[in-house]
Amino acid sequence: MDLIFEKSVAGRRGFENPRSDVGIAGEIPAKYRRKEECPLPEVSELDVVRHFTKLSQRNFSVDTQFYPLGSCTMKYNPKFTETVAAMEGFSCLHPLLPQLKQGERLVQGALEVIYDLEQLLCEITGMDRFTMQPLAGAHGELTGVMMIAAYHKAKGNKKKYIIVPDSAHGTNPATAAIAGYEIISVRSNQDGGMDLAELKDKITDEVAGLMLTCPNTLGLFDPGIDKIAAMIHAVDGIMYYDGANLNAILGRCRPGDIGFDVMHINVHKTFSTPHGGGGPGAGPVGVTQKLVPFLPVSLVDKRKGGTYYLNYDYPQSIGYIASFYGNFSILLRAYAYILMAGKKGLEDVSNHAVLNANYMKERLKERFALAYDRICMHESVFSASRQAERGVHAIDIAKFLIDQGLHPPTVYFPLSVKESIMVEPTETESKESMDRFIACMFEADELSQTHPETFQGLPKTMPIARPDEVKAARDINTSYFQSR
Amino acid sequence: MIPYISNTPDDISAMLKTVGVSCIDDLFRDIQPHQKPKSFDLPDSKSEFEVIERMKRLAAKNATNLIPFIGGGYYDHYVPSVVPALVSRGEFYTAYTPYQPECSQGTLQALYEYQSAICALTAMEAANASLYDGGTALYEAVMMAIRITERKKVIMDGGVSPIYRKIIKTYTGNLHYAFEETPVLHGQSSRDEIEKLIDEDTAAVILQNPNFFGAVDDHSDIVEKAHALGCLVIESVYPISLGLLKTPGEMGVDIVTGEGQSLGLPLNFGGPYLGFMATRKKYIRKMPGRIVGETVDAQGRRCFVNTLQAREQHIRREKATSNICTNVALCAVQSAIYLSLLGKQGFKELAQLNLDKAEFARREIGKIDGVEVKRSSPTFNEFTVHLPVDASIVVEAMIDRGFAAGFPLGRYYKGMERYMIVAVTEKRTKEEILAYVRALKEVLKNV
Numbered sequence: 001m002d003l004i005f006e007k008s009v010a011g012r013r014g015f016e017n018p019r020s021d022v023g024i025a026g027e028i029p030a031k032y033r034r035k036e037e038c039p040l041p042e043v044s045e046l047d048v049v050r051h052f053t054k055l056s057q058r059n060f061s062v063d064t065q066f067y068p069l070g071s072c073t074m075k076y077n078p079k080f081t082e083t084v085a086a087m088e089g090f091s092c093l094h095p096l097l098p099q100l101k102q103g104e105r106l107v108q109g110a111l112e113v114i115y116d117l118e119q120l121l122c123e124i125t126g127m128d129r130f131t132m133q134p135l136a137g138a139h140g141e142l143t144g145v146m147m148i149a150a151y152h153k154a155k156g157n158k159k160k161y162i163i164v165p166d167s168a169h170g171t172n173p174a175t176a177a178i179a180g181y182e183i184i185s186v187r188s189n190q191d192g193g194m195d196l197a198e199l200k201d202k203i204t205d206e207v208a209g210l211m212l213t214c215p216n217t218l219g220l221f222d223p224g225i226d227k228i229a230a231m232i233h234a235v236d237g238i239m240y241y242d243g244a245n246l247n248a249i250l251g252r253c254r255p256g257d258i259g260f261d262v263m264h265i266n267v268h269k270t271f272s273t274p275h276g277g278g279g280p281g282a283g284p285v286g287v288t289q290k291l292v293p294f295l296p297v298s299l300v301d302k303r304k305g306g307t308y309y310l311n312y313d314y315p316q317s318i319g320y321i322a323s324f325y326g327n328f329s330i331l332l333r334a335y336a337y338i339l340m341a342g343k344k345g346l347e348d349v350s351n352h353a354v355l356n357a358n359y360m361k362e363r364l365k366e367r368f369a370l371a372y373d374r375i376c377m378h379e380s381v382f383s384a385s386r387q388a389e390r391g392v393h394a395i396d397i398a399k400f401l402i403d404q405g406l407h408p409p410t411v412y413f414p415l416s417v418k419e420s421i422m423v424e425p426t427e428t429e430s431k432e433s434m435d436r437f438i439a440c441m442f443e444a445d446e447l448s449q450t451h452p453e454t455f456q457g458l459p460k461t462m463p464i465a466r467p468d469e470v471k472a473a474r475d476i477n478t479s480y481f482q483s484r
Numbered sequence: 485m486i487p488y489i490s491n492t493p494d495d496i497s498a499m500l501k502t503v504g505v506s507c508i509d510d511l512f513r514d515i516q517p518h519q520k521p522k523s524f525d526l527p528d529s530k531s532e533f534e535v536i537e538r539m540k541r542l543a544a545k546n547a548t549n550l551i552p553f554i555g556g557g558y559y560d561h562y563v564p565s566v567v568p569a570l571v572s573r574g575e576f577y578t579a580y581t582p583y584q585p586e587c588s589q590g591t592l593q594a595l596y597e598y599q600s601a602i603c604a605l606t607a608m609e610a611a612n613a614s615l616y617d618g619g620t621a622l623y624e625a626v627m628m629a630i631r632i633t634e635r636k637k638v639i640m641d642g643g644v645s646p647i648y649r650k651i652i653k654t655y656t657g658n659l660h661y662a663f664e665e666t667p668v669l670h671g672q673s674s675r676d677e678i679e680k681l682i683d684e685d686t687a688a689v690i691l692q693n694p695n696f697f698g699a700v701d702d703h704s705d706i707v708e709k710a711h712a713l714g715c716l717v718i719e720s721v722y723p724i725s726l727g728l729l730k731t732p733g734e735m736g737v738d739i740v741t742g743e744g745q746s747l748g749l750p751l752n753f754g755g756p757y758l759g760f761m762a763t764r765k766k767y768i769r770k771m772p773g774r775i776v777g778e779t780v781d782a783q784g785r786r787c788f789v790n791t792l793q794a795r796e797q798h799i800r801r802e803k804a805t806s807n808i809c810t811n812v813a814l815c816a817v818q819s820a821i822y823l824s825l826l827g828k829q830g831f832k833e834l835a836q837l838n839l840d841k842a843e844f845a846r847r848e849i850g851k852i853d854g855v856e857v858k859r860s861s862p863t864f865n866e867f868t869v870h871l872p873v874d875a876s877i878v879v880e881a882m883i884d885r886g887f888a889a890g891f892p893l894g895r896y897y898k899g900m901e902r903y904m905i906v907a908v909t910e911k912r913t914k915e916e917i918l919a920y921v922r923a924l925k926e927v928l929k930n931v
Contacts, residue, residue, distance in 0.1 A: 001589075004597050004824045014825040015564055017833050021914040026836070026843030028862050032700050034731050039604045040828045045566060048825045052594065052817075056575035059590035063574030072580050076488050080532045082572065089543025095754035096556050096891055097547070101876040106883070109545030110753050123526055135616040135755060136810040138797070142655075149658045174797035174807035178627075180658040183802045221514040252512050254521045268810070272488075276814030277591035278581040278613070278774065280756030296654070319654035323557075323619040323647050324754025336539060342529030345486040351508045352489045358511055359499040375503075375511055402587050410583075413798070430490040431499065457782060462586040465782040472779035472791040476768060478610045480600035 001058070001463070004051050005480045008041040014048050039481070058463050059277070060407045066433045068360075070379045070410035070422025071169070071217055073247045073269035075353075075429075078340070081273070081333035090332055095324040104309045111308035114300045114325060117284075117335045124338075124346065125246075125263060126256025127286030131295050132326035137244065139321070140264025140283025141175040141211070143296060146318050147262060147287065148209045148238045149179060150294040154316060157236060159208035165194050167218055167414045169244060172211045181208060188416050192372040193222040196231075203231055209238035214255070215245050215377035217414045217422070219357065221253075229259025238262060238291070246270045247426070248354055248378035251347035255286075262287045270349075271334035282330040296321040352427035353378045356434060360425050363438045367445040371417045379424035381417050392448035392455050394419045397441070399458040399466065404440045486529065547883075551916050553845075554888040555866045555907025556696070557618060557645050558757075559746050561724065562911055566825055567748045571818045581774075581810070585789045592788035595776040595813060598820035605726045605823075606740045607733025608762035612773040613790075614816040615808065618743025619651040621759030622690065622720050624772045624806060625739045626652055628763075629688035629716045631805065632770050636661050637686045639678060642668035643695025644720060646896035652690075670697040670868040670903065671860035679709050686715040688739075693721055693729065697858070697893075698866035698905055700729060707736040723747055723760070725864045727835025732762075739763045748822025749815055758815040769795065772806030774813075834910060838865035842908040845917045849906065852925055866907040868893070873931050875904040878924070881931060885923040 043051075060067065067074035085091065089109060097106045104111065118130045134140035145162065152159045162176035163184045173183045184202050189195040194212070210232045215221045222228070229239050241255040241263035247270045255263045267273045268281045275281070287295060297317045298310035310325075341349065354377055361370065361380035368382040384394040398408035398421075410422040425434055447454045457465060477483060491499070496508075505511060530538075552560045571577065575590060582588030595613045602611035615621040626638055640649055642665055653663065662685075666677035673691055682689065689710050694700045707717045716738040724746045732740040744758030745751070763771055769792060777791030797804040826834060842865040850857035854872040871878055875892035882889035894901035908917065 001593065003593070003600070004820075005600060008828075012827070013829055014566075014827050015830045017830060017837055018562065018910050020837055020840050022841055022844035022917070023914075024840060024844055024847075026839035028700065028728055028839065028864075032702050032730050032862055033728055034607070034726065035734065037828055038727055038831055040601060040826065040831050041824055042827050042829065043824060045825065048566060048821065049570065051824070052570045052821055053573065055590040055594050056570075056573040057590065058588075058593070059575040059579045060584075060587040061575045062578035065587075067580065069580055069583075074580055077578050078488060078532075080536060083536060084539045086568075087539060087543040089540075089546045089548050091750040091752055092548050092560075093546050093753040094552060094554055094560070094751050094888065095558060096554055097550075097888060099895060100883070100888075100892070101880040102883070103880075106547035106550070107753065109542040112542055112545065120526065123523065126522065135620065135812075136808075138807045138809045139616060139620070142807060146654070146658065153658075169809075170797035170799070170801045170804070171807050171809050173802035174800070174804040177802035177804075178807050223514060225519070249515070251521065251524050253515045253519050254524070257522050258519050266810075274577045274814075275580050275810070276577050276812075277579040277588070277817070278813030279810040280616075280812040280815055281810040282756075318657065320619075320647065320650040321654055322755075323617055323651065323757075327755040328753040329750075330756055332539075336535050339527065339538065340530055340532060340535045341486050343524060343526035345529045346526065347524075348485050348489055352491055354511045355491070355496065355499055355503075355508055358503045358505075362502050362504070375505075375514065377514075398584065399586070402584060407580075407587065408584055428488045428490070431495045459586050463589055464586055464785055464787040467585050467781050467787045467789045468779045469789055469791070472777040472789045473794075475779075476610075476765075476791065477778040478596070478599050478768070478775055478791070479603040480597070481603050482609065482765075 001054065003480055004043060005041045007043050007047055010042055012042045012044055014043050014045045065405060065407050066429060066437055067407040068409050068423050068425050068437065069407060070424040071244060073424060073426055075272055075426035077272050077274040078337060081336045084336045085329045085332050098310050108308055111300050113332060113335055115302060115308050117331055120338050121265065121284055121286060125286050126254030127263060128289050129292050129295060130284045130286040132284050132331055133296050133322040134264060134283035134285055135322055135327050136279060136281040137264055137266040137283040138171040138175060140285045141171055142179060143285045143321050144240055144262045144264055145175055145179040147291050147294040150318050151238060151291055152208055158206065160206040162208055163210040166416045167216050168211060168213060172242060192218040192220040193224045194228060196224050196227055199228065199231060203235060205235050207235050207237045209240055211240040211242055213242040213244050215248050218372055218381050219376040219379035220372060221377055225258055244269065245378060248350055250350040252350055256288055262291050267330060267334040272337050273330050273333040280327050280330055282327040294318050349427050356425040356427060356429060360423055360434055364441055367442055379422060382421045383417050384419040384421055387445060387448040388419050390448045391452045394421050396455040397444045400444045400455060401440055402459040403461045406437055406440060550888040551886060552888045553906050553908060553920060554891055556891045556905065557743055558751060559907060559909050560911055561746050561909050563748050563750060564825055567818060567822050570821050571814060576817055577814055582790060589787060591813060592776050594817040594820055596778065596788050598816040599776060601820055601823045602760050602762050605723055606762045607731035608740055609765040610768045611760060611762040612771050612775050614811045614813060615759030615761055615773050616812060617755060617757040617759045618720065618741065619648045621741035621761050622648045623652045623655050625718045625741045625761060626688060628739060628770050628772060629718060632767055633687040633716060635685050635687035639664045639666065639681050639686060639689045641666050641673045641678065641691045643673055643697060644690055644692040645696050670858045672699050672701045678706060682710055682713055682715050684713055688716040688718050690718045693719055694725060694864045697868045698863040699861040700864055702730050702735065704735045724835055724838060727832045728839065744819050747819035749818060756812050756815055758812050758819055770805065773808050773811055837910040841910065841912055842867065845908045848917060848921045854928060865909060866905055869904050869906055871902050874901050877931055878927055879904060881927040882923060887920055887923055
């Protein structure tokens with residue numbers, strides 16, 4: 001499909017600006033002006049509408065396809081939260097208003113949303129306070145790890161290392177490194193939990209903390225969690241809960257009750273805000289009492305009279321981690337979703353996410369090697385090892401599924417399982433669509449035995465076939481203007 | 485049950501039977517009794533209608549009737565109807581990061597077009613597919629410059645947004661870098677102050693154009709001095725101004741970042757916004773974030789993929805250029821739609837319109853007794869005003885007259901309590917500007 005730039009015709013316009021009613025023209029001296037006009041496309045409004053509508057049709061999405069992308073919790077995003085986010089009282093609000101003298105009275109509704117959402121998230125997770133500022137999950141991780149560093153600095157602790165399991169998301173080690181720590185990696189044991197003997201060997205007084213996803217990326221609730229927390233706390237380390245998989249345990253377990261000191265929530269996963277093809281998300285970070293003094297400023301607090309205000313008076317705070325109060329319109333959607341679901345609804349979310357995942361695991365394990373054969377939580381990890389022996393790899397199965405109108409599961413992650421296929425159906429998928437997915441997976445297995453050559457050159461029904469990724473990285477071209 | 489779960493009682497029993505357990509509770513037996521929640525005291529569920537009503541009441545508690553003359557990096561621009569109509573298509577907003585390129589060409593091509601549009605605006609060679617916002621993008625640029633130069637000193641111009649400077653200090657608090665800040669008093673960057681600090685240990689000079697006071701600058705001379713000592717220059721820019729102003733590319737800047745909120749995104753009380761970043765081709769492998777690249781498919785057809793992924797956390801883990809994963813792809817697509825619609829002519833006119841209206845306001849406000857509009861440099865659509873009294877009191881009194889009159893500088897700059905910055909976008913009418921001037925006169929009479 002042509003680029004919008006290639007549809008450009010000199011002199012064509014797509015938008016009429018407001019008229020100038022001031023009767024004067026401002027002037028900028030030549031020294032400060034650009035020499036050439038900004039080379040944006042010249043297209044009509046209809047050109048723009050057709051172009052981007054057609055582009056959208058070249059995407060798979062939750063609204064159009066089953067999307068069992070493991071570890072990403074691609075559940076249905078309710079439409080009413082979009083109505084809420086579009087309300088003018090929220091969408092037109094300038095973020096600097098509350099920083100004016102007496103300005104907080106202008107934004108009481110927005111501050112109430114942030115305050116209330118914080119109360120709800122504390123109750124859901126067992127944490128004592130939350131900052132809403134982090135703009136995505138990984139941004140939340142960085143905020144959390146910086147608070148860990150501030151905690152140790154305040155106590156005069158000399159710490160150098162953060163421990164992460166080998167099944168962790170890449171963001172965990174990347175975050176800890178960016179915050180100035182060295183990484184210690186610990187293997188998974190035969191049950192898919194953390195290897196406690198190896199952990200014991202690797203723990204020293206210089207360990208600042210441990211980052212753990214729970215349930216982990218294998219979809220398993222680590223049975224060693226109590227022992228892990230005790231070992232880390234024994235060296236005054238901090239337990240970090242990566243909330244990527246919180247969708248599995250709502251109402252069943254709270255990180256704050258089982259030894260975690262700090263955590264983030266990916267609201268686009270657990271609280272159903274749309275992912276947007278790669279964001280925007282939001283990653284609120286919760287802490288227990290011992291880390292509260294280090295939270296970033298500002299926090300929303302409530303006066304005795306019932307009004308809300310931005311409180312910057314936290315002298316030990318790590319400071320500003322974002323320009324304002326978080327990705328507010330994403331937080332709004334999460335808030336509306338939690339209000340709608342309520343206690344029972346949130347419990348149902350996890351109940352059905354886990355039921356659906358176990359159903360798929362039981363069915364799929366007839367044909368695919370299950371990495372850990374036990375009750376799983378919200379997802380399960382298979383290996384295409386049997387199919388790979390026939391020359392059909394996880395990626396081939398993924399492309400086969402695309403031709404069946406299914407978004408593939410996550411493949412080749414976690415790294416600790418070879419040829420991994422990670423399936424997360426979420427609670428919003430029906431038994432019929434899961435059955436159809438299972439049937440397609442069985443067909444793939446069948447074909448790997450009878451006609452393994454079928455997988456050559458898949459997918460065939462998409463606008464493009466498999467792209468040449470090596471060429472993309474070698475002959476790097478990231479802009480229309482580069483080749484001109 | 486919430487309406488987004490479709491399992492019926494029959495489905496549930498059939499699935500439990502397949503799994504081989506008698507009830508859902510059995511699926512949670514890995515969670516031991518002592519690990520169960522000490523409390524889970526949440527409100528009862530509500531219908532969609534009830535939630536909408538509650539949210540309407542909350543929205544009504546916010547002041548949306550003030551006429552905005554407040555900016556500070558975040559502006560009240562008009563968003564054409566086409567933009568929300570297209571970006572709210574479910575195929576865009578309910579997709580995940582495009583890990584499977586064959587079924588994600590929509591997002592991938594839109595992001596390539598976005599990167600191209602950012603290159604058009606900035607006259608740089610390569611842009612990434614977005615970072616969270618203008619402030620975090622500038623922090624990422626600092627880290628990138630440190631990686632490229634392997635030096636540890638950074639010079640920050642005082643005209644860079646004070647909010648951005650605070651963010652950078654937070655992130656680097658645990659790292660061993662030296663930061664020097666140069667003072668600015670409502671005008672252009674101070675050449676003397678900056679140039680005497682640049683040395684062979686300096687990784688980068690951070691500048692902003694127009695700066696926080698609204699001053700327009702040409703940083704070419706600073707770039708030349710910096711490059712002579714192997715130091716990079718980072719410039720944070722306001723994208724709408726690039727319809728008219730000299731581009732960072734023309735000045736020779738190495739890394740450009742900015743806040744893309746003005747490119748078709750609502751103010752949203754602080755987010756989500758759009759951090760953009762562009763650089764020279766030779767630095768592309770040091771750039772953080774996702775990058776979409778053009779390639780061909782097995783049949784030779786042009787297509788797009790996430791490329792240079794070996795820089796990223798999901799491949800490189802602790803050796804990655806950044807920990808960023810989810811960015812703001814949808815906001816990037818939104819701005820690509822906005823920029824395509826405005827087009828070459830519309831975008832230039834928009835910049836001129838902002839300049840015209842701001843110039844009109846600048847003249848009218850400057851006529852008020854005791855008020856001085858600073859004219860030490862050209863400005864774009866925001867300018868600094870000196871008042872005879874504390875600006876925060878004036879702005880407070882203006883609220884009662886229906887105006888968000890500007891942003892008082894005393895909050896972030898000691899000694900500037902009597903200054904405020906005033907922003908005028910294409911949405912402000914002559915009538916509104918004149919009403920503002922009348923209200924300001926009255927307020928100044930009474931304080």
